[in-house]
Amino acid sequence: MCSQMLINPFRKGCVIFSKGLTRRPPANSSWIRTSSHGTQSSNSHDFHEKDGYGNSRRLTIAGLGAITVAGLYYYYKKNIPTVWAHENKENEVTTTAREPGSFVEGLPIYSSDEVAKHCNESTGVWISYKSGVYDITPFIKMHPGGNKILLGAGGSVEPFWSLYAIHQQPGILALMEEYRIGNLTKGEEHLAMANMDDPYANDPRRHPVLVVRTKKPFNAETPTSLLVESFITPTDIFYVRHHFPVPDVDLSSGDYSLEVIGLDEKYSLNLNLDQLKTAYAPHSVTAALQCSGNRRSEMNRVKPTKGLEWGQGAMGNAVWKGARLRDVLLAVGITDSDENENWHVRFDGLDTDPTSAPYAISIPLTKAMDPRGDVILAYEMNGEPLTRDHGFPLRVVVPGTTGARWVKWLTRIEVSRNESDSHWQQCDYKSFNPSTDWDKVDFSTAPAIQEMPVTSVVCDPQNGEKVKLKDGKIKLRGYAWSGGGRGIVRVDVSVDLGKTWHVAELVDPVKLSKQWAWTRWQANLPVQTTGQETEVWVRAVDSGYNTQPEGMEHLWNMRGVLAVAYHKIKVSVEEN
Numbered sequence: 001m002c003s004q005m006l007i008n009p010f011r012k013g014c015v016i017f018s019k020g021l022t023r024r025p026p027a028n029s030s031w032i033r034t035s036s037h038g039t040q041s042s043n044s045h046d047f048h049e050k051d052g053y054g055n056s057r058r059l060t061i062a063g064l065g066a067i068t069v070a071g072l073y074y075y076y077k078k079n080i081p082t083v084w085a086h087e088n089k090e091n092e093v094t095t096t097a098r099e100p101g102s103f104v105e106g107l108p109i110y111s112s113d114e115v116a117k118h119c120n121e122s123t124g125v126w127i128s129y130k131s132g133v134y135d136i137t138p139f140i141k142m143h144p145g146g147n148k149i150l151l152g153a154g155g156s157v158e159p160f161w162s163l164y165a166i167h168q169q170p171g172i173l174a175l176m177e178e179y180r181i182g183n184l185t186k187g188e189e190h191l192a193m194a195n196m197d198d199p200y201a202n203d204p205r206r207h208p209v210l211v212v213r214t215k216k217p218f219n220a221e222t223p224t225s226l227l228v229e230s231f232i233t234p235t236d237i238f239y240v241r242h243h244f245p246v247p248d249v250d251l252s253s254g255d256y257s258l259e260v261i262g263l264d265e266k267y268s269l270n271l272n273l274d275q276l277k278t279a280y281a282p283h284s285v286t287a288a289l290q291c292s293g294n295r296r297s298e299m300n301r302v303k304p305t306k307g308l309e310w311g312q313g314a315m316g317n318a319v320w321k322g323a324r325l326r327d328v329l330l331a332v333g334i335t336d337s338d339e340n341e342n343w344h345v346r347f348d349g350l351d352t353d354p355t356s357a358p359y360a361i362s363i364p365l366t367k368a369m370d371p372r373g374d375v376i377l378a379y380e381m382n383g384e385p386l387t388r389d390h391g392f393p394l395r396v397v398v399p400g401t402t403g404a405r406w407v408k409w410l411t412r413i414e415v416s417r418n419e420s421d422s423h424w425q426q427c428d429y430k431s432f433n434p435s436t437d438w439d440k441v442d443f444s445t446a447p448a449i450q451e452m453p454v455t456s457v458v459c460d461p462q463n464g465e466k467v468k469l470k471d472g473k474i475k476l477r478g479y480a481w482s483g484g485g486r487g488i489v490r491v492d493v494s495v496d497l498g499k500t501w502h503v504a505e506l507v508d509p510v511k512l513s514k515q516w517a518w519t520r521w522q523a524n525l526p527v528q529t530t531g532q533e534t535e536v537w538v539r540a541v542d543s544g545y546n547t548q549p550e551g552m553e554h555l556w557n558m559r560g561v562l563a564v565a566y567h568k569i570k571v572s573v574e575e576n
């Protein structure tokens, strides 16, 4: 079920009926979805619909390619996991000698129409990439998700390439080259690419201090040495985590609106930003935002996982201001009755995947309705309107809950008896035991991560740094935080591998509950052995007396989420 994102329900035979085709606005705003989803079901040929890709034919090809590559990629992720382990360079899949997609003398020539005829198992499944034509039928038979890849049959995968730069891994191209059967008719190679702009070209500029993990989509973290400098993380250096290009909302165009749907469609609202601001009292919350994958790189040292190679900076603390979600839900008829105890609130962003599915997520309705839960629809971050990277004009702030649920560029809210059926809700942001791997996993067996466990980090000094002692002492600084509003009650540090522990000073004020912000900590510890490497360990205890496990080993999970073991760094210590 978790390859569902690869299934296009609108496809019939060899023609793709992508619901996205009718949803995309005209050129120049191709990444902004103006109408809400779910209401249209395009069941006709939409070849004449234009959009930012240039023309409909190309768009369809893009859709085909997208899904095929998604299939290849899915297969690739499951079977060649080392490609994600950037530290394990020696294990990386090698490329074939020839340039993927280049013209190969002696192979038959096929026209793109010919390629298009091969779109199912009886005809064989062909795709093209640059000058290359590939018969991926045998691959489909091997593919665990089988028929899903069929959905992309008969088209060029190229447009998809520029959308997900991450797919340009040598391994995937090499994998494709193994299925090479011919060359595309000269002159048709770039058909699919013509006029196709880089969908990331309109991404905003970013502060150079951010440590970039991927450029397209943009993912970058804050250096931890800067994180610890202030209780509130400045917006410009706040970590950024995107799945897709950044939507560009022009409020003056009047296109932007937030749709809110209660359980019954009768109770629904459509608000523009001004209406939201004036109809509902503003509420401010200071809350830390942390990615589920923060500290994944530490877990990868045990064994590679799949995901962005985050250090400890995929977290920050900010002041958020907006309307209380509770107030908005009351306005669409939602009450505090026990009956809706197990319901959910779904959120859709304006950003969409290549099949036009929006980034979508849900949270439990109880959290949304809790008057003490502080969930807000935020239009301000740190006293300014949200920046594009952080969700302009509106995002959900779900204090105490993992970052993935804080949907940016929010355009739709729906109360539902079921969780969001998106890929991100169902098939990602879940954790499994260390013996569960991609070939065994059943995503439906684990609940979505909502509240996060307690964590702590040494930000200063950094791992590997040379540290000068002052009066025989080492100065340590860092952050600690727990999910669910549980405040940090204690931070323990050790410089002798846990033989003795010292209680650190908490720098920022803490409450026992409704504590959404992080707490910085500091300690000045005597170090016995100088002139050699010293390990520094930190762990925190929250108001539920939960603490962190010692090692990442038994926490390891294939997706590399919730990496919350003791933070251990090594520094070399010198007498001043």
Ligand SMILES: Nc1nc2c(c(=O)[nH]1)N[C@H]1C(S)=C(S)[C@@H](COP(=O)(O)O)O[C@H]1N2
Pocket (backbone or CB within 6 Å): 238, 239, 240, 241, 242, 243, 244, 289, 290, 291, 292, 348, 349, 350, 351, 359, 389, 390, 391, 403, 404, 405, 406, 407, 408, 409
């Ligand atoms: N619409 C949308 N919302 C999103 C995402 C996204 O890609 N699209 N990424 C999520 C994830 S995984 C995280 S960790 C946070 C990151 O928020 P930030 O970029 O403001 O730090 O946004 C969440 N909200």
Ligand SMILES: [Mo]
Pocket (backbone or CB within 6 Å): 241, 290, 291, 292, 293, 403, 404
């Ligand atoms: Mo995240």
